[in-house]
Amino acid sequence: MRISPSTKRILLGVLGGLVLLLVVAFAIFQWKRQQLLTYALGEIKTRVERKYPVLLTLGPARFTALNTVEIQGLTVVPREAPTDTLLTARRMLASLSVRSLFAGRPVFSGLEIVTARLTARKTPDGDNFGFLLKKDKAAPKVAVDTTKGTNYGLLLNQLLEAGFDNVPDEASFRDFVVSYTGLTHRALLRMPGLTIDDGDIKGRLSANVDSEVNELGISGHIEPDDYAVDVKLFGVGGSVQLPYIPQRFGALVSFDTVQVRLTERDFEKDDTGGRLTLRGSLAARNFSLYHPKLADSEIEVREGALNFVATLGRGTAALENGSELVVNKVTFYPQISVRLKPSRAVRIKVESAETPANDFFASLPTGIFSVLQGTKGTGTLKYQMSGSVDLAQVDSLRFDSSLKGKNFRITSFGEEDLNKLNTDFSYTAYNDKGDSIRAFTVGPSNPDFVPYNDVSPYLKSAITTAEDPRFFTHKGFMEKAFVMSAIQNIKEKRFARGGSTLSMQLVKNVFLTRQKTVARKVEEALIVWIIENTRLVSKQRMFEVYLNIIEWGPSKYRWPSGKRGVYGVKDAALFYYGKRPDELNLAESLYLASIIPKPKYARESFDMYGDLRRSTRYFFRLIADLMEKRGLISNGERDNLPYALNLNGPARGYMHFAPRPDTTRAAPADSSMYEPINLIDLLNTGAGNDAGANVGAPPIGPR
Template sequence: MRTRKQKIILAVKIVAISFLAIIIALFVFRNEVLKQTIAKISFKMASEYNSTFTVKEASFVGLSGLSFSEIILVPKNADTLFNIHKMKTSVNLWRLLVGDIQLGTLEIENGYVQLVKNKKGRNFDAFLKKDKSSTSSNEKRDYAKVAYILISKVLNLVPTDMKVENLSFRLNDNGKKTTINFQKLRLVNKQLETSIKVETKAFTQRIRIEGFADPRNKKADIRFFNIDTGAIKVPYLDERFGLKSSFDSIRLNIQNIDKSGGELHVDGFASIANLMINHKKIANKDVVIKNAKFDFRFLLGSDFISIDSSSTVQFNKVKFHPYLAYETEEDTIYKLKVAIPKMKAQDFIVSLPDGLFTHFQGMEAEGNFEYNLDFMFNKNKTNTLVFDSKLNKENLKITKYGEANLNKLNGEFIYRAIINNVLQRPVLVGSGNPNYTPLDQISPYLQKCVLTSEDPSFFSHRGFINEAFKQSILKNIRTKKFSRGASTISMQLIKNVFLTREKTVSRKLEEILLVYILENNRIASKERMLEVYFNVIEWGPNVYGIGEAAQFYFQKSPIDLTLKECLFLTTIVPKPKKFMWQFDNEGNLKAFAQQQEKFLSNLMLRRGILTAEDTLGESIPLQLSGNAHSLLNIKVQDSVSVDSLAVEMPFEF
């Protein structure tokens, strides 16, 4: 009779023998199993993705190695998705037994992967279908868990030893073609080295990627260089989006990917040298950032994704700490915080990207400043939007101006509007111009109307109105486009006198900085700013300044304008060249235009800016008596009717 110890030993032997038998059976019949596996994959590709998957030859090499030739995937009625001539790989058998695929080695020789979009559609559409059996949309997604599983699976598919020769990735977007050919790729002993050829219709370039890569420990430190002279050009974006971009080198360092306490942490840094971007909506010239670095710490939890505030962004001499978060615990909330620690103003000025702040070139400043921005948007409670912008300065002073010399506002100068990059006729802003009108010679009604409509708190704010920014952001979010701005008169003045009307990021950023300098350094008084504003803004087609406008519309001096006329002039400020569309074919204001003026006058009455006596003449129809009248689409009366009427009327001599 066997003892308990002997029984245990016997059981272990049986298990070992059984396991060995399974291994031997798998080894003996493995090629048959491999064929069946390929057949299952082919069937699934055909039934679920309407695609043909074929492998010409497939066999085992050694215990865990696999060899394939002519691996092809072709969606029905579409271009081939991939075609690999030869591939060898090995897998980790122990990981495979628990259902996890982890590649050990990989060799690929000659092949391509291509994404094609044309009139027939896209050759990868079938593989973008959502899995109906996936998690219900009502069930909350655990971001940390999903991200960690995805990262782990992807990194497990990256072999520890890799050799690739002549593998191309092709993109054809309706004739916009880009080919990235890995002529050579080696990953040996965690050291990565590549030779890549990039081809587009516009250029051909050779790139090298090298460095350290350890997919099993989730670490990497790789660099991108240009083998040839010059910068590395970014393909496809130019043809597809009109965005030209290049850089000298990029470094990406992943120091840690770890999941603990229900949170996923991704730590590392990325840096780039001489980044150049060019797009008509960014600036009208190349924008260059010489050196930039991002020390990042990404955090993902069960109900949030964020960039931690310990992260640091640095470009040139400017350094700041960003905090970005997307939260879904109760409501969908977006958060943004930016903190620029105390720094020298001059360091900030010289660090501004070339091409983005052209009007600041040559500017010099003294003192220090620090800046903080706090933004929060709750998708389900839009009225709780937070927008708080604070700049604290210390002995801040502009000692020398660049291209935009703000001091010129205090003297006589020539103003020339720029419309569609074309300089308009010169307008003298000063007493030498007979149409120039000092502030005390402009109708108080017009001053009150324009201030009420454009900037009610002009005389009390410092260039910006936080509440206006909030409302602007809310409307832009709701409409999903930039449908509303938040311009004060100070911002409009800067835009007109020193900048252009181009709708670019560059122009808007310059406008914000110049307004801050103007308003917070007391360069010009509010009264002088308002006077210049009235004398430079466009009031109609080729009509600049209120002096010209009063004559053009009413053959009057600005001081003699009535409330009715001032209300009209105020309503056309946003679109002065289209003033004629406010009138019908009989020369009378249309109902919508009358309603606009009525709304503005009622608003001024409620605020106590106007009295009931001021509005006594509002019922009198508005009549244009100046040259503006000739631009109206007036219907000519029937001359026959007039003549016949004249015959019947008696004449007196």
């Protein structure tokens, strides 16, 4: 069928009209769309400035595609500091639903920010970011008791709301730099790329905080409406070193990977401002912690996780029942509460699951239990601990700790064979600086070794009375003595008091170092528990080894044979009295017992002429009284106790006593006011039943 020329002209005219109409319509659409876009951005600017005290400036905006909007530049400046720009962005791209635009409710998605700078500053006069922690103006005003301290629940809840409320569903950041300059800290975060796609997070960043630089990767998922997040941070090319901790606490903390989960947030307002409850977890791989007061090397945990139920309120924070701590293969159930005002107080309760022995030993963190690394056994172990203290009343300290075994038995030892205490073994004595002083064999193969039965009964009784009255009946620990030591250490904010049993002193000398760290005490306690509760070594053998290795005089003294120091009971008897250990009398034994905590200061027991000082005579009388009460000496031996010593060994010349003057001088009377030790402990009127006399003496020497 042929179309006539006139028909063609009509069709072409109609088509041309339609095209023209479409072009005009499209032009109107484009003009209207741009107009609506300008209007929508103006509305956004108004809403933002109404909600926050800022000035928002948006650069020229245009459609680069049907539903893609490009904004050339953005700045956010606090009204109170118009010269202190908080945020700038060179270019932003976003998807915009055209339908929503024409409906008057523009919906943006897929935000992309290119070359942005978020610059936060804090000065003595204020900051440029505090408005983000905007309080709820509609909340009723309540009177706040400032004596109860900061409401950490309210503060953290404001931070969470500010963070989650500003997280977009979809976003992409390229060349995004966040910097913070405070009064004492600086931080710089560089994000070459970070994306949020339907809640999924992925990206990399470089963090420089207080000169600590880390290269990090980040991945995870976030649900802003539910206040839920599951994010993993991991080191890129190495471990991650936590900033701030070194400057604030003098500690080093690092990890390979850490995963943070927040699954539930519940904030309840009350007359204190509010109480926040959080549920979630914190897990880490290859976690490392170093602090010189904790251990002399890094404490490392391969895998650890804390599933927490935490509450925060005014001046309080707590890890509640339902929390779970996993250290490698051992699970603990901790409950901890901390009160900061009106006085600081801590309450703690920890219980472990019943754990197979091999899992227990395999889970011990390295850097703490070096002696026990590789130990294997059968049966199960379960740990329990509870304690509380009000630091305004330190004497309120309560502490209880126990490790219980069920069908427990050691099948093989690790780095150290604890069974060596039953055989001849090599012992090296060190000074406080860690220098080797002398090495010798402990056992019958050494001619200087003194068997238990060849030691004066007076000396054995004096040592146990002064150091550890219940040595032959307890299982390695004296809880009351430990608590009293802890109270004094807290008061003086240092390791001022020992409280160690003879078992603990023995283990420390044979297997461990002299460093006063938390890790050493923990390892010491576990080794003692194993030895005592598996009956690995008899009490008599333990005391025998103890008597033959402890330091009893100046380490600088050199014997004619060339050996250095005064170590063991044979050296002590010869050095001070020129006698054999079985020849020591009561007074001589009491003196040797008195200097065990401080052998380097043995000279201070005497005055310039070689007479015993009042403090030493007081110790003699006190220990002799206790020995008599325990039936270790007779009443006659107590009454006839001399308060003088004949130093017939090398000690007299080494101590350099002055010649006695020609004139007769009266010896000063004993003073009942002198109190070198805790009389309540010693007189058995309080906790003395669980403590030795030297518990109160400075722990210098073999403690």
